[in-house]
Amino acid sequence: MSATDIDIDTLRDVAGTMIPASAEFGMPGADDPAIFEDIVKSIGRDLPHVREAVAEISARSGSAFGALDRDKREALINGFHAGGAPSIMTLGRVIASAYYRDDRVLLALKLEARAPYPKGHEVEQGDWSLLEVVRKRPPFWRDDRKV
């Protein structure tokens, strides 16, 4: 499948509306060229839902989503998403999945820009002393041999 039959300009506007660039947090937007290219490339098997979502957004905006002011664009997206339609949920997942693996995004979040393997992660042992009070509790499972 390809994304050639999606209204790419509207999709870009939708991505940039859902996750806009932020100077305050040092974040690119999902309409950043590299991120958007990754979004389009990764649509794959989700093409039918993505196409449907973009078409619905276009219809709700009178085929002029990009021309709406920011408040109206955000209200339209959040209203559509709140309805829980599989198409917009899928579109949100596709955009978020590509956005939150971009190096600049991860580094701005103080995360490492890498796959989990092979380095893995440190997880602290935690406070095992908390278990002592539980250990002192008598067994409370039903032993069928005694019932």
Place this chain on the structure above:
Amino acid sequence: MNEKVDVLIIGSGASGAAVAWSLAETRMRILCLEQGDWMKSTEFPSGERDWEARRFSDFHISPNIRGRDADYPVNDDNSPMKIANFNGVGGGTLIFTAHWPRLHPSDFKVKTLDGVADDWPIDYWKLEPFFEENDRMMGSSGVTGDPGGPPRHPPMPPIPLGRTGTHYARTMNRLGWHWWPSDTAIATRDYEGRAACINLSYCTPGCAQGAKASTDITYWPLALRAGVELRTRCRVREITTDQNGMAAGAIYYDAEGREHFQPAEVVILACNGVGTPRLLLNSASAKFPNGLANSSGLVGKNLMLHPWPVVSGYVGELMDGARGPITCLWSKEFYETDPSRDFVRGYMLQFGRGVGPATQAIVGAASGHLPWGRDHHRVYRELLDHRVGIGVACDDLPEEHNRVTLDPVLKDSNGIPAPRIDYAIGENTRRMMEHGIARAEEILAAAGATRISCSRTALNYPGHLLGTCRMGSDPERSVTNEWGRCHDVKNLFIVDGSLFVTGGGVNPTSTIQALALYVADQMKQRLANLFD
């Protein structure tokens, strides 16, 4: 034509691998047919930057979404719970969480103790040595001394509590409710050729480190070394029978779609609680018009799927996020029947760590806590690595209207009729769910969580496929006898989750494998008169 084998096993997952390994010491000629491939750990998502996205594509737990060549479709439209499985060497253990509780002794005697459903024909204590053997073979980790269940002896120390587990533990101690670090089938130190867990993140889409005990790296290397043959990309269409009504072997398709017949003295089904009844129903013949081994009419019926709501929230402190095995502790506080409640049986609470950066955005938006637009970044920072979540693993009782049948239209790529699922959550389970949701909300509130929300279908793919060929002593009320041999066909055995009489309220894999080892042991003890 293929040479006749002594034992033909269909399916190489949790139970097929265990039974193959156990029977190998008999020196019989044993062959296992698996419709999937060997998986390469280098291809698991955690080695790639798109590791989160692939859980929604080629490593999705639903075969309908995953759609690999080895997968078969399942019509689960008429079920709020969806079917999860994996078709490859190791089966569902490739994608399971490796959470490792056992059924309780009371789960085997629900009729006697609670007056519902039926007792199993065996009890916990008969399985106990096989639980222990399986823990050693799979390599389990945990802590002894849990007052919430019978004694266990995991050979490895537990996974870390971490920040998240410690936070839960403090809360549960304040409430005075039971908790215990989860037993897992995850190597916490180097174990039998497996490397120790390095906290890669989600364990479900395969473990690139090889720390998780999928059977392709536990039982299978030993079974193969002992002489068992494993033939991949072989999709079985039907079990055939001879003039005496005994199983004669299996007809299967290879990867190129060529049809083969594999004769066998004994056939063992290990295809899970959906695949096994599907195969038996697809094996209908003039002698067995309602499907093979189905004189009781119970093949495919009493399907149990474990309803599993999830309650989540966000705390002020930094938690573990997606780092570390998914589930860090459990609670059996509400597992056993309490007459003061409006339901019988009970549930296990499972305490999860967090989610990865992309998944946080997805679940945050889905729950309505994370807006799209200019406020996205500010709110996202309040959520990432602050998430806590509790799963309510509900006991599931058998009801005959919950069932697997053959879909009249849907077929797999070889033209074999696909399974159709009809399933509804029972009234007792609904009341149990609501009780569990309320307790989970209470715990999260006590933990200081805000933005608490519940998804009754958050984990609607637990992949616990149980009860569709139940075991029992009465041939009119069960498909197999008390050691897994079909009442109707005395050289046909079942070893997977289909055998479960009731569901219990825990992840079932350790019990499925203990059952498989028990059936294998019974077979070995009766080799001289196996068909009497």
